[in-house]
Amino acid sequence: MTLRALPSDFSADVVDAIDAALAGIEAEHGATILLAIESGSRAWGFPSPDSDYDCRFVFVRPVAHYLSPWSRRDVIELPLEDELDVNGWDLGKALKLLLKGNAVIIEWLRSPIVYRGDAGLRDALLAFAARFADRDLIGRHYLHLGERQRHAHFGDGKAVAQKKIFYALRPAATLRWLRLHPDQAVAPMHFPTLMAECDPPEAVTVLVDDLLVRKAVTRELGTEPLPPAIAGFIDGEFEQARPLFEGKASPPTDEAREAAEALFREAAMRWDRGRVRPGSGPG
Incomplete structure (x- = not known):
């Protein structure tokens, strides 16, 4: 099921700009956006009339991207434009930070304002967080x-x-x-x-x-x-x-790491952009 939940008082022009930005990111980076939400004061429930729009998203790239020996950026950021701020994390980065105690991804998953997203993936991430977040x-x-x-x-x-x-x-x-x-x-x-x-x-x-x-x-x-x-x-x-x-810290358990790897692999394979793999072409 596709998610979309936007307040009626959101600027239609800004929403159109965010939708266009997300589509542009997918086209330019070959990525699939799994979840795009509003963060900041609007999603927290205490906006001002002039509050910015803070779109945050989680994405995966084609499987071939993760098979390279060269490290690549796990963040996609667009330049700030007036009241619009759009950036996101690779799913792998989000999972690793969650297990390190960074609560930002949990807030994204709990945001009541959703521009787009896959309900099954969000539910799986929430279940993962509920089970393994320290x-x-x-x-x-x-x-x-x-x-x-x-x-x-x-x-x-x-x-x-x-x-x-x-x-x-x-x-x-x-x-x-x-x-x-x-x-x-x-x-x-x-x-x-x-x-x-x-x-x-x-x-x-x-x-x-x-x-x-x-x-x-x-x-x-x-x-x-x-x-x-x-x-x-x-x-x-x-x-x-x-x-x-204060002062309490422990590394992720083997079970948590294995669950994160399984969730990541399943998402990456499911939303692979279908690029030709070695041996799959003619001949």
């Missing part, structure tokens, strides 16, 4: 991300752009979700869903709901000091996460 590494990913954002934007206690609150708040909420769901590693990407499932204090919910409403209708939320309730929530979650996730 909770400790995923937690450490969000802890480091959140602490960097906290120190970068709110470290001095002065007034800051209110929209930047979400940069630290989303990792903090994800850490809380992981703590409250000790048997799971794949958290919701959609921020309102994430907040609902991590059951934050009421004072935080009220402040966040107000920020979400205002952010959706204005380009700028203004600058103010970080609200104490939100500061306490963010810092408290980071503090609780440190002993749970």
Whole structure:
């Protein structure tokens, strides 16, 4: 089944441009795009009226590409154009990073906004992530991300752009979700869903709901000091996460590596572009 799920308020011109860009990538690079989604604030559920469009995709190339002794780029990037940002990862890169604790590919798989994709492949990747993603590494990913954002934007206690609150708040909420769901590693990407499932204090919910409403209708939320309730929530979650996730790291198991290899091989063979192989031609 082919996936496509786009909000009705998306710019038709931008969607057409993204569709054209994806088709152009396949033609120019001989690749097959397996999944193309919206990332960033639009998919997280807290866009501003002037938010960019951030299309991310996973692709495979023809099988012959992977048989070369020469290393080739596993990323395809298009030049930035105004409000449009399009780039993607080779499926092999995505699988390796997932097993190393990079949660970005998990967020792509959970994106509610899909430009195109194969439902079976996305479900297989989600099942792989649910089974083999290392909770400790995923937690450490969000802890480091959140602490960097906290120190970068709110470290001095002065007034800051209110929209930047979400940069630290989303990792903090994800850490809380992981703590409250000790048997799971794949958290919701959609921020309102994430907040609902991590059951934050009421004072935080009220402040966040107000920020979400205002952010959706204005380009700028203004600058103010970080609200104490939100500061306490963010810092408290980071503090609780440190002993749970900090410093924990282990290499992927043999089972995980074998499962990743099998998933990759199956996808690469299924979507091989049909180039002539040695011995398959006339004679």
